[in-house]
Amino acid sequence: MTSxxxxxxxxxxxxxxxxxxxxxxxxxxxxDGAVVYLSGQICEWGGEVTHRGPVEDTPEGIxxxxxxxxxxxxNLIYRLREACDGDLDRVDVILRLGGFxxxxxxxxxxxxxxxxxxxxxxALFGDRGWHARTAVGVSGLPGNASVEVDATVRLRV
Numbered sequence: 001m002t003s004x005x006x007x008x009x010x011x012x013x014x015x016x017x018x019x020x021x022x023x024x025x026x027x028x029x030x031x032d033g034a035v036v037y038l039s040g041q042i043c044e045w046g047g048e049v050t051h052r053g054p055v056e057d058t059p060e061g062i063x064x065x066x067x068x069x070x071x072x073x074x075n076l077i078y079r080l081r082e083a084c085d086g087d088l089d090r091v092d093v094i095l096r097l098g099g100f101x102x103x104x105x106x107x108x109x110x111x112x113x114x115x116x117x118x119x120x121x122x123a124l125f126g127d128r129g130w131h132a133r134t135a136v137g138v139s140g141l142p143g144n145a146s147v148e149v150d151a152t153v154r155l156r157v
Contacts, residue, residue: 005088043068053102069116
């Protein structure tokens, strides 16, 4: 069964990543009733980090990091699909995203970078994709990834 959300992904020219092994000892998600807490996902595809940090404070560096944030969002959606028993149409609302940007001290553009993930959720889920959010700069991420994003989602029951 292909959900309407997955059809929308295809229409957007996006695809979900292949499965991968997490880098640490943790669950990819935890459910509490209708709420799903998704563990942070870095910008990796097929087990390989696609964008390394720190993010440069240039238009090109920010655009590259936005693409990394988009990959993080696709990784989150992959795990969210697992939490929904394969049916992304069960997503009621994206409650919150937490975004982390591997950067130098004083980097002012973390929100612009994390917009790359936000835009995926809004494009895929429409008004249900809008969320509360943080976007912070950090001095390092797993695998020296440039971006990591986590999420909290409420499902329809």
